[in-house]
Amino acid sequence: MFNRDRWREILEVLTSNVGRTILTAFGVCWGIFILIVLLAAGKGFENGIRADFGDIATNTMFMWTRRTTKPYEGLPKDRSFEFKVSDVQAIWDNVPNLRFVSPRNQLGGFRGGGNVIRGIRVGAYNVYGDYPEIINQDPMSVTSGRFINHNDIKDKRKVAVIGQGVKSELYDKDEEVLGSYIKIQGVNFMVIGTYKKKNNDGDGEEAQKEIYVPFTAFSQAFNRGEDVGWMAITAHDGSSISELKHNIIDVMKTRHKIHPEDKRAVGHFDLYEQFNRVESLFVGLKAIAYLVGIMVLLSGIIGVSNIMLIVVKERTKEIGIRRALGEQPWSIKKQILMESIFLTIISGMAGIIFGSLVIYGINSLLDNTGPVDMFVNPSVSVSVVSGAMMILIISGLLAGFIPANSAIKVRPIEALRTE
Amino acid sequence: MIEIKDLHKSYRMGSNSLHVLKGINFTAEEGELVAIMGSSGSGKSTLLNILGMLDLADSGEYTLDNVPIKDLSETKAAQYRNKFLGFIFQSFNLINYKSALENVALPLYYQKVGRKERQEKALNYLERVGLKEWATHLPSELSGGQKQRVAIARAMAAEPKVLLADEPTGALDSKTSYEVMDLIQKINDEGNTILVVTHEEDIAHMCKRIVHLKDGVIVEDKKIEQVRAQQYV
Structure with a gap:
């Protein structure tokens, strides 16, 4: 396989007609380029959508009463x-395999009236009565202080964790937040922490303007008794x-x-089902990318196969001579196959490099012009590239197969017949 | 060295078949230099092709160096050709993108001889045909006589039992023809068995034995007094 003479010969054959080799190579190069770029675009779209879902636990449902x-x-x-x-x-007693069951209560809502007061400042925010587990279902990073804990729940402490958005509206820039008090519908709560949510879609701003208080304190302060507004349940x-x-x-x-x-009577929203629906969209996109890419690649491969056939035809006499000198048929076949694989891989590599450059260009363009909705970091993974290499090797084999067979089908005596 | 018994060969041309060889019996001892003569269509090239295992006989026996040649797969035939036979063609049949040296080294490559040894041997044979200085030249840079000498060196390189020459001088003028024949005679002097297919009388008389073929049968088989080509060079 790694025989110096064989490689020299492959190079000699391929460079004997450079123009033709390049034109042939272009077909494969183009095919793999399309494949790579389509996959990267699909990935960019997928990344964009996934960013919209954020870090939210997707195996989750929400349930409320009607x-x-x-x-x-x-x-x-x-x-x-x-x-x-x-x-x-x-629910815990009757349904197995659940990870979190969080009862929730809520005050305010979209464009609700001013319900939170601090000194002379007023704001309208969503206020949630929650258990500590909610931070795993709707992830947020606590930027200062701490989140609600079970002692808060047990003691019904009137404490609150506020979003960055709330902080910037109710506080001055260098004001100490922790330990200060805010008045939620006339009840004072002590701020014990601030949070930030990783979310970059349209609701991003709204998501930073929430206030979390212990579920039990919420129920007591706002007279909810034993009622539960809705539940977030994760499996x-x-x-x-x-x-x-x-x-x-x-x-x-x-x-x-x-x-x-x-x-x-019982309303619900199944996040997992929605997520799966989007997931199958990604699978579909990937399938289309592969289909189109491989189809284009196929036409390139047919081109290679064609050219190899012509090369074999041109070299009929040479092949005859070699066989008269005692070259094994298998050796000739191997030679043709290797030429074809070599040509395919080299041109495929050129396609991969070209495609990567384009993706790199798009990425730096995105970085410079700022984020585009539903399109983040188009990329191809190493596994995709190595998959493409596998496709190339296989297609090189396929492309060389017919020419190689026709090369050894010619009997030496016919090849040597002098015209 | 070569033994042929009752060899038949016919070609099918559409509906009618052409009986080319009609029972050939022939033996060649080691060290012989045999000319096979005959007009075109007499079957001499077919005979040579069968001897060279490039073609298969329909019936009859063929033994080469005590090895029966029959039921050959392509792989086996290639092996035998490489081990037993050296070919010299009318049109030289050098590989035109390889240098003289590489052409000569080719049969050794198929014998899986190492690269260095291969080149040494090939250069040695090129020297014997007087073309050492032309080793790196491509065939297109050589004259007809030189090409044929490279081809002879290539045929010799694998150290075959038998050299088969198909009209080796057919494409050469008489002066270079004699040079080539001189070379062939010298190789024969060293004890190599050589079969030369030719239709030129003077070339045939430079061999030691002439076999006349006519319409697929041997009509004459005689030993002759060899004319040395040396005197014409």
């Missing part, structure tokens, strides 16, 4: 009900929340005396 639509056990329809704190334990990695959610909803239906067939 009015019943069917009478059941003597209760009328159109009845409204609330989840209770005891429902959380019931363990091994199992899918989309399958578990039916059990969870059934548990809720029994506990709240809802008709088993009542599909509307």
Whole structure:
């Protein structure tokens, strides 16, 4: 294989008609270039979408109550009900493989009125009553102080963790935040921490303007009693929340005396299902990239195969001489195959390099002009490149196969026949 | 060295077949220099091709150096050709993008001789045909006579049992023809067995034995007094 003479010969053959070799190489080069660029563009799109999802735990569902639509056990329809704190334990008891079950309550909302006051400043923010686990379901980084903990829950401490957005609106730049008090709907809470969420889509600003307080303190301060506004439930990695959610909803239906067939009483949003839908979009994009790239590559390979056939035709006599001198048929076949693989790989490498340069160019353009919506860091991984190399080697083999066979099909006596 | 018994060969041309060799019986001892003569269509080239294992006989026996040559796969044939036979062609058949030295070294390459040894040997043979200084030249830079001498060196390089020359002087003028024949005679003097296909009387008479072929049969087989080519050079 790594025979100096063989390689010399390959180079001699390929450089004997440089123009033709380059034109042939271009077909393969172009094919692999398209493949690489398409895959990178798909990856950029995927990265963009994934950034929109942020770090949120995707194996999660949200569940809230609505009015019943069917009478059941003597209760009328159109009845409204609330989840209770005891429902959380019931879910834990009845449904396996759950990682987090977080009951939540909320104040304010989109464009709500000014509900938070500090001194002479007023702001309108979402205020959540939460358990400490929420930080795993809706990840945020605590930039100063700490997040809510279980002692806060147990003691119903009136403490709050505020977002960077809240901080910048209610405080001066160099003012000490920790230990100060804010008044949420007339109740004073002590600020114990600030957070920042990694989120770069349109809601980014809104997400930094939230306030988290202990669930129990929230219930007490704002008279929620045992009520739970909604729940965020995350399953363990091994199992899918989309399958578990039916059990969870059934548990809720029994506990709240809802008709088993009542599909509307318990509202829910399955993040995992949405995520999977997007995930399959990525798979589809990748498939299209591979399909188009490989199709273009295929036409390049047919070009190589064609040229190799012509080369074999041109060298019929030479091959005849070699065989008369005692070269083994397999050796001739190997020679043709190696020429073809070599040509394919070299031109493929050129395509990969060219493609990488273009991707690099796009990236630096993106860096300079700022982020574009739904398109972040288009790139190809090493595994994709090595996959492309595999495709190249296989296609080089395929391209050389027919010419190599036709080369040894010629009988030496016919090749040597003098015209 | 060579033994042929009742060799038949016919070619199919569309619906009718052409019987080219009609029972050839022939033996050549070691060290012989045999001319095979005949007009075109007499089957002499076909005979040479069969002897050279480039073509297969329809029936008959062929033994080369006590090895029966039959049922050859292409791989086996290539092996035998490389080991037993050296070819000299009318049109030289040098590989035109390889230097004289590389051309001569080619059969050794197929014998998997190491690179250094190969080049040494090849240069040695080029020296014997008087072309050492032309080793790095491409065939296109050589004259016809020189090309044929390179081809002879190449045929000799693998140290074959038998040299087969198909009209070795067919493409050369008479002066270079005699030079080439002189070379062939010298190689024969060293004990090599050589078969020369020719239709030129003077060339045939520079061999030691003439076999006449006509319409696929041997009509005459005689030993002759060899004319040395040296005197014409």
